[in-house]
Amino acid sequence: MPKIIVEIMPKQDLLDPQGKAVANALQRSGNREISAVRIGKRIELHFDRPITDQDMENASAQASSFLSNDVIEDVVAITKED
Amino acid sequence: MPKIIVEIMPKQDLLDPQGKAVANALQRSGNREISAVRIGKRIELHFDRPITDQDMENASAQASSFLSNDVIEDVVAITKED
Numbered sequence: 754m755p756k757i758i759v760e761i762m763p764k765q766d767l768l769d770p771q772g773k774a775v776a777n778a779l780q781r782s783g784n785r786e787i788s789a790v791r792i793g794k795r796i797e798l799h800f801d802r803p804i805t806d807q808d809m810e811n812a813s814a815q816a817s818s819f820l821s822n823d824v825i826e827d828v829v830a831i832t833k834e835d
Numbered sequence: 836m837p838k839i840i841v842e843i844m845p846k847q848d849l850l851d852p853q854g855k856a857v858a859n860a861l862q863r864s865g866n867r868e869i870s871a872v873r874i875g876k877r878i879e880l881h882f883d884r885p886i887t888d889q890d891m892e893n894a895s896a897q898a899s900s901f902l903s904n905d906v907i908e909d910v911v912a913i914t915k916e917d
Contacts, residue, residue: 760877775878779897786890789881795842796857799871808868815861
């Protein structure tokens with residue numbers, strides 16, 4: 754199924770308590786080489802027809818205005834999958 | 836910074852109420868060509884040194900055993916970024 758994938762991460766200078774908790778748990782279980790963990794969102798927008806350039810532009814606008822909160826989050830990638 | 840990116844999505848035959856709510860909101864605001872939305876997680880594991888094949892194997896094991904719940908989620912991708 755054609756889909757657009759929007760990837761959103763918490764801004765780098767922001768604390769990410771959920772990521773911190775996962776990093777601590779990984780380190781406790783022996784993965785000491787992992788220095789930090791950040792947890793964001795991966796949003797799939799599904800289409801019933803092939804994806805056009807207009808769809809990509811539209812998704813990009815929705816990603817920054819509606820799907821993410823630009824005070825605390827960055828849209829890191831918008832990709833297409835057929 | 837070197838990082839391993841783990842992408843996790845809810846299983847396809849599972850309801851995703853958060854995604855459903857976002858799909859409804861997008862459709863109400865005029866994006867009628869979006870047929871469905873699924874929301875998953877994007878987890879970054881940060882390293883202070885270059886990433887080895889051993890790290891990728893390790894991350895793959897942690898992704899399926901600890902970072903995701905394989906009753907309700909699928910690990911859809913594990914990628915490396917330098």
